[in-house]
Amino acid sequence: MEIRPARLGDAESALALHDLVAPFLATTGSSLRRRLSVPTDGPGAGVFAAVEGDHVVGWTSTGLIAGSDPLDGQLRLIVHPEYRGRSIGTALLEAAHERLKEGGAVTARVFADPASSGWASQWGYRETRRVHYASMAPGDAPELPPMPDGLRLSPVNELDPRLVYEADEIAQQTKPGDAKITSRPYEHWLASIWNSPAMVLDLSMALVDDHRVVGFTLGNGDHEKIWSQMTATLPESRGQGLAKLVKCATLHRAAAAGVTGMYTANYDGNGPMIAVNEWLGYTRTATHAVLICPL
Incomplete structure (x- = not known):
């Protein structure tokens, strides 16, 4: 298992992971390829992949919330269901936090399955509200x-x-x-x-x-x-x-x-x-x- 910055060649496997775990996010292959065509997209921005062989089994992306004061960061994090419980989420989250801190963010926010709230509380995350997806x-x-x-x-x-x-x-x-x-x-x-x-x-x-x-x-x-x-x-x-x-x-x-x-x-x-x-x-x-x- 390798945790590393995502590469352009990861796009197809990453799209399959998104479609499996979070189809309601409407992630497209073109959007992933655009994001991965350049190393970064400004301060605080990054994409990291957990890779086993040729398969992306975990993914996180980060960015700063434009215009926020104090400066807030945000991230997305998904892990393939068959690979959970192996500390992949922990490694990806820590990489995301480091990138956001480098960009000057003082807080991080993530939209996550409510069942993961207890796990996220280890880092001091607290729930503020719920968000509902629709299509x-x-x-x-x-x-x-x-x-x-x-x-x-x-x-x-x-x-x-x-x-x-x-x-x-x-x-x-x-x-x-x-x-x-x-x-x-x-x-x-x-x-x-x-x-x-x-x-x-x-x-x-x-x-x-x-x-x-x-x-x-x-x-x-x-x-x-x-x-x-x-x-x-x-x-x-x-x-x-x-x-x-x-x-x-x-x-x-x-x-x-x-x-x-x-x-x-x-x-x-x-x-x-x-x-x-x-x-x-x-x-x-x-x-x-x-x-x-x-x-």
């Missing part, structure tokens, strides 16, 4: 709700990116979650969001009022399956059904492009967005505990 076929979306006067729908890639940035800045500071998001420079957002090859901006949608984005949804993945990573309505425009409208429009556009699976997640207690997703046709597939520890 659907975009072709099953309901009819598009009526369009309010004065608004128009637009694919995100057809807009000035600064308009989306300005809306996302507000959304990040008002969204549910444990991390305290302040702000991040436009250039950083442009590089990590708008110009990220993981984003599917052509299949992400925004609602525009004159020259201002008042609601949007952003996805990453590919034209087969998409993770809906962020949906928001500006505070003054909430309560008008705009999140339902923009997410429904995104599903219709994804279906027309041949996407077969849409995936998302919501924090426990985020009743309005959970209700929107249920109306759209999303079905809950898994629940994780949100665990946080000091570094």
Whole structure:
């Protein structure tokens, strides 16, 4: 058994591991290959693999939460069911913690099976809330709700990116979650969001009022399956059904492009967005505990 930084040649085996252990994360081969094409993706970012022979049996990835203050780190960790109990998770977690500390993170957070909370408590992890995963076929979306006067729908890639940035800045500071998001420079957002090859901006949608984005949804993945990573309505425009409208429009556009699976997640207690997703046709597939520890 070898624990080492992941390599590009690990992508196919790692994808099989993700599909087995956590299909609700909507991991794609293209996203893994992109992530592994460069050694790192900035401070605190890393990917480590547990390998036996030619098979990846454990995997962890790390990154910093952009705009968080104090600086928070996050990670994902999975181990093949047949290889658990061999300290693989321990070795991967310690590698992840070290990478996050090198990047300046003062805390680490992970979404994990609630059954692992006791094991994670050895490092000081405590549960703060739950997150629920859901998925659907975009072709099953309901009819598009009526369009309010004065608004128009637009694919995100057809807009000035600064308009989306300005809306996302507000959304990040008002969204549910444990991390305290302040702000991040436009250039950083442009590089990590708008110009990220993981984003599917052509299949992400925004609602525009004159020259201002008042609601949007952003996805990453590919034209087969998409993770809906962020949906928001500006505070003054909430309560008008705009999140339902923009997410429904995104599903219709994804279906027309041949996407077969849409995936998302919501924090426990985020009743309005959970209700929107249920109306759209999303079905809950898994629940994780949100665990946080000091570094």
